Amino acid sequence: MSLRCCKRLMLKIHSKDIRLDEYGKAKEFCLMSIARPHMRAFHSSWFCFFIAFTAWFGIQPLLPTIIKELHLSRKDVANSGIASVAATIIVRVSAGHLCDKFGPRRVMATLLVIGSIPLALAGLITSGTGLIVVRLFIGFLGGTFVPCQFWTSIMFNYKIVGTANAMVGGWGNLGGGFTFLLMPAVFQLIKIMGVPEYLAWKIAVVVPAVICSVTGISILFTSDDCPQGEWRNRRHAHAKTEELRAVINEGENLPMKGHHKSHLNKQPKVWTYITISLLIVQYGMCFGVEIAGNTILNLYFLYKFKIEGCNETTVTISNSNSTGANFLDKGEVNLSCSVLNQSTASLIASLFGLMNLFARAMGGTFSDVCFKHFKIPGRLLAHQLCLAGEGIMLVIFSQMKSIPMAICTLVITSLFIQASEGTTYSIVPYVHAKRIGVIAGVVGAGGNTGALIWNTIWVQLVDVEPSWWFWIIGVIVFSGSMFTLLLRVEGMTIWHLLRKQEKRKNEENATALEQ
Numbered sequence: 001m002s003l004r005c006c007k008r009l010m011l012k013i014h015s016k017d018i019r020l021d022e023y024g025k026a027k028e029f030c031l032m033s034i035a036r037p038h039m040r041a042f043h044s045s046w047f048c049f050f051i052a053f054t055a056w057f058g059i060q061p062l063l064p065t066i067i068k069e070l071h072l073s074r075k076d077v078a079n080s081g082i083a084s085v086a087a088t089i090i091v092r093v094s095a096g097h098l099c100d101k102f103g104p105r106r107v108m109a110t111l112l113v114i115g116s117i118p119l120a121l122a123g124l125i126t127s128g129t130g131l132i133v134v135r136l137f138i139g140f141l142g143g144t145f146v147p148c149q150f151w152t153s154i155m156f157n158y159k160i161v162g163t164a165n166a167m168v169g170g171w172g173n174l175g176g177g178f179t180f181l182l183m184p185a186v187f188q189l190i191k192i193m194g195v196p197e198y199l200a201w202k203i204a205v206v207v208p209a210v211i212c213s214v215t216g217i218s219i220l221f222t223s224d225d226c227p228q229g230e231w232r233n234r235r236h237a238h239a240k241t242e243e244l245r246a247v248i249n250e251g252e253n254l255p256m257k258g259h260h261k262s263h264l265n266k267q268p269k270v271w272t273y274i275t276i277s278l279l280i281v282q283y284g285m286c287f288g289v290e291i292a293g294n295t296i297l298n299l300y301f302l303y304k305f306k307i308e309g310c311n312e313t314t315v316t317i318s319n320s321n322s323t324g325a326n327f328l329d330k331g332e333v334n335l336s337c338s339v340l341n342q343s344t345a346s347l348i349a350s351l352f353g354l355m356n357l358f359a360r361a362m363g364g365t366f367s368d369v370c371f372k373h374f375k376i377p378g379r380l381l382a383h384q385l386c387l388a389g390e391g392i393m394l395v396i397f398s399q400m401k402s403i404p405m406a407i408c409t410l411v412i413t414s415l416f417i418q419a420s421e422g423t424t425y426s427i428v429p430y431v432h433a434k435r436i437g438v439i440a441g442v443v444g445a446g447g448n449t450g451a452l453i454w455n456t457i458w459v460q461l462v463d464v465e466p467s468w469w470f471w472i473i474g475v476i477v478f479s480g481s482m483f484t485l486l487l488r489v490e491g492m493t494i495w496h497l498l499r500k501q502e503k504r505k506n507e508e509n510a511t512a513l514e515q
Contacts, residue, residue, distance in 0.1 A: 018030055018033075018035075018038055018039070020227070021157045023227070023235050024226075024227030024228060024235060025038075025154075025155060025156055025157045025158075025227060026038040026039075026155060026156050026157060026160075026227075027156075027157045027159065027160065028160065029042075029160065029164070036223070036224055037155065037223075037224035037226070037227055037228075037229060038155045038156070038227065040222070040223050040224065041105075041151055041152070041154075041155045041223055041224055041225075042152060042155065042156075042164060042167075042168065044105075044151070044219050044222070044223040045104075045108075045147075045148050045151040045152050045168045045172075046148070046167065046168035046169075046171040046172050047215070048108050048112060048144060048147075048148065048172075048215055048216070048219060049144050049145065049148040049168060049169070049171075049172025049173075049175070050171060050172045050174060050175040050178070051112065051175065051208075051211060051212055051215045052111070052112060052115065052141040052142070052144040052172070052175065052212065053141075053172055053173060053174070053175025053176045053178075053179070054175035054176075054178055054179040054182065054208055054211075054212075055115060055116060055119055055138070055141055055175075055179075055208040055209065055211070055212040056084070056115070056138060056139065056141040056142055056175075056176075056179075057084075057175075057176055057179045057180075057294050057295070058119055058138075058179055058183055058205055058208040058209075059119070059122060059131075059134075059135065059138070059205060060179070060180070060183075060294065060295060060298060061179060061180045061182075061183040061184050061187075061298060061342070061346040061349075062183055062184075062187060062201045062204060062205065062342070063077060063298070063299060064298075064299070064302060064335055064341075064342040064345070065187070065197060065200075065201045065342060066131070066201060067335070068335070069197075069198050069201070070125070070126065070127065070128070070131070072128050072131065073128065074303075074462040074463050075459055075462065075463065076128030076129075076131065076132070077128075077131070077299065077462075078296075078455065078458050078459040078462050079128070079132050079459060080128070080131045080132045080134075080135040081135070081292075081295035081296060081455045081458070082452060082455040082456060082459065083132045083133070083135045083136035083139065084135040084136065084138060084139040084142075084295065085139060085142070085291060085292070085295070085448060085451045085452050085455055086136065086139065086452055087136050087137065087138075087139030087140055087142070087143075088139050088140075088142030088143055088448050089445065089448045089449065089452065090143075091111070091139075091140050091142065091143025091146075092142075092143050092145070092146055092444075092445060092448065095107060095111070095143045095146035095147060096146050096150070096441065099146060099147050099150040102231065103225035103226070103230075103231030103234075104147040104148075104150040104151035104154065104225060105147075105151070105219055105220065105223055105224070105225045105231075106220070106225075106231075107146075107147040107150075108144055108147040108148070108151070108216070108219065109216040109217065109219055109220050110216070111140055111141060111143055111144050111147070111216075112141070112144065112212050112213065112215055112216030113212075113213050113216040113217065114140055115137070115138055115140045115141035115144075115212060116208075116209040116210070116212035116213040116216070117137075117209070117213075118134050118137035118138050119134075119138050119205055119206075119208060119209040119212065120205070120206050120209035120210070120213075121134065122134045122138075122202070122205045123201070123202025123203070123205060123206070124202075141212070142448070144172075145169070145172070145444075148168055148169065148172055149165050149168070149169065151168075151225075152164040152165050152168050153165065154225070154226045154227075154234070155226070155227060166360065166361060166364065166422075166425075169360075170356050170357070170360045170361060171356075171357075173290075173353065173356040173360075174353065174354060174356045174357060175353075176290075176294045176352075176353035176356070177349075177350045177351070177352065177353025177354035177355075177356065178350070178353070178354070179208070179350075179353075180298065180346040180347065180349045180350035180353065181346070181347065181350050182208070183204060183205075183208070183346070184342060184343040184346045184347070186204045186207050187200055187201060187204045187342075188343065190203050190204055271488040272431060272432055274486065274488070275431055275487050275488055275489060276431060276439055276442065276443070278483045278484075278486060278487055279424060279427065279428065279431070279439075279443045279446070279487070280442060280443050280445070280446035280449075281446065281450075281480060281483065282383075282387060282420075282424060282446075282480055282481075282483060282484070283421070283424050283443050283444065283446040283447045283450065284446045284447055284449055284450020284451070284453065285387065285390070285420070285450060285476070285477045285480045285481075286387065286390060286417050286418070286420035286421045286424065286447070286477075287421050287424075287444075287446075287447030287448075287450065287451075288446070288447045288448070288449065288450020288451040288452075288453070288454055289390070289394075289417055289450070289451075289454060289473060289477070290352075290353075290414075290417050290418065290421070290447075290451075291447065291448065291450075291451035292450075292451045292454035292455050292458065293352055293414075293417075294349075294352070294353060295451075295455060296455075296458055296466075296469075297348075297349040297352055297410075298342075298345040298346045298348070298349040299345075300466050300467075300469075301340055301345045301348055301349065301403075301406070302335050302338045302340055302342075302345050303338075303462075303466045304406075304466060304467060305338065305339045305340060305403055305406075306337040306338055306339060307337050307338070307339055310336070310337035339403070340403075348403075348406075348407055348410070351407065351410060351411055351414070352410060352411075352414045353414075355411065355414040355415055355418055356418055359414065359415045359417075359418035359419055359422075360418040360419065360421050360422045361422060362415070362418075362419050362422065363382075363386055363418065363419030363420060363421060363422025363423045363426070364422035364423070364425070364426050365422075366382050366386070366419065366422075366423065367379045367382040367383065367422065367423045367426035367427075368426070369382075370382040371426075374497055375492070376430060376489050376490050376492045376496075377492055377493065377494050377495075377496040377497045378497075379423070379426055379427050379430070379489075380427070380484055380487055380489065380493070380494040381494055381497060382423050382426070383420070383423040383424065383426075383427060383484050383487075384481055384482075384484040384485075384494060386416055386419045386420040386422075386423050387416075387420050387423075387477060387478075387480065387481035387484065388478055388481040389416040389419075390413065390416035390417050390420050390474075390477050390478075390481075391474045391475065391476075391477035391478025391479070391480075391481060392474065392478060393409060393412050393413035393416050393474070394413055394470050394471070394473055394474030394477060395470070395471055395474035395475065395478070396409050396413075396474075397409040397410060397413050397470050397474075398467045398468070398469075398470035398471040398474060399467070399471075421447075424443065425440065425443075427487070427489060428440050428443060430489045430490055431489055454469075454473060457469060457472065457473070
């Protein structure tokens with residue numbers, strides 16, 4: 001009986017008509033529906049991005065085993081992390097133009113299939129150089145963010161496109177946490193079947209590669225490029241500027257309305273350029289830290305927390321043959337003294353990415369609440385507080401000496417990082433009403449560039465003291481949060497809050513005197 005009721009409910013939801021605008025774009029959501037073209041494209045978009053993120057970081061949870069089998073150094077592993085991020089920046093530059101020409105569905109499918117090939121072949125690597133090259137090409141999967149956002153921007157009306165883009169972006173980013181749960185489980189399952197460890201990881205990486213390629217091929221037959229179906233049949237919108245190019249919009253529900261022009265006329269262009277530049281830097285301090293964190297966190301826990309009294313040098317020599325001395329000379333990683341194993345370190349690291357389920361939206365909501373009370377200066381205040389909180393929590397996390405406290409502070413740090421991403425993109429639509437899509441794309445690229453910089457710093461510190469990485473970045477982020485004091489949006493800065501408070505106090509005093 002209950003099954004029949006559920007079936008009727010799903011049929012009712014599925015058959016519900018969605019209101020459309022004059023270009024065929026949806027003006028509302030029906031999340032439980034997978035009807036073509038709008039909701040099918042919505043779910044295809046976030047799921048493809050989710051699978052891409054899962055595969056992009058698919059090697060990361062298995063690195064402890066790979067390090068042991070290939071005798072890699074810490075710098076080999078750190079450089080491979082840089083390579084995986086660098087490729088994303090390259091793909092991101094060209095993916096938007098390809099979407100314009102061929103449609104988001106084909107670009108998404110192509111990137112998924114191309115990115116799955118080096119992942120499937122990862123088992124053939126025999127050296128640190130091979131790992132770097134393989135992760136460089138796997139990094140192409142990071143470029144799927146562009147067709148993901150482009151797809152929903154084509155399908156949904158400008159009034160809800162911000163919400164659509166935020167949801168598919170946030171749910172897709174969950175793959176960065178999910179992969180730390182999936183890959184160790186697959187690895188252990190293969191080992192239980194009697195496969196030796198050196199072969200188990202090579203088979204394990206094929207699993208996300210197959211899922212990735214199958215997903216890419218399937219969307220060619222199960223989804224649509226635009227409301228009219230095939231990309232060649234799309235209707236071009238030439239009306240409101242606000243409705244154009246709300247693409248690559250990584251933030252929350254961006255209120256893209258055209259009633260801010262009077263404020264824009266008051267703001268010199270130089271302030272607009274300064275504001276955009278500072279937002280690029282600040283986005284690198286939140287999304288860049290998230291991407292970099294995904295590439296190092298499981299290893300950080302293995303490097304940081306060791307068995308008390310355990311001497312890695314002694315363990316290495318006693319457990320090796322005559323080549324043990326060479327093992328140490330080459331600076332190869334030894335994880336014999338780590339309190340954690342590969343699976344538990346990955347489980348802890350997964351918490352960092354899984355906060356994407358709600359933390360990014362939480363930042364946008366906080367910004368909306370501040371905007372309701374204080375207008376634009378309120379959004380700037382929310383942004384300042386989230387970034388400052390992120391910096392403080394990174395410093396605190398770097399000082400944690402016990403695993404339980406490290407886990408607690410990691411979760412709180414992740415909340416601030418992703419909330420800062422939300423507050424950043426709550427400011428973007430107000431910077432220049434006629435260039436929302438362009439500015440959103442440029443600011444978004446700052447995140448990948450930031451990740452490249454943070455991973456480069458990690459290479460320099462990984463052999464010294466890994467916890468310094470979090471301390472240094474925390475100080476940089478906290479200092480960078482002060483850039484918010486220089487942001488000028490619609491002619492207003494955060495300092496206008498003081499003026500409003502002073503004005504309110506004067507009004508209260510005047511009222512008291514009148515009485």
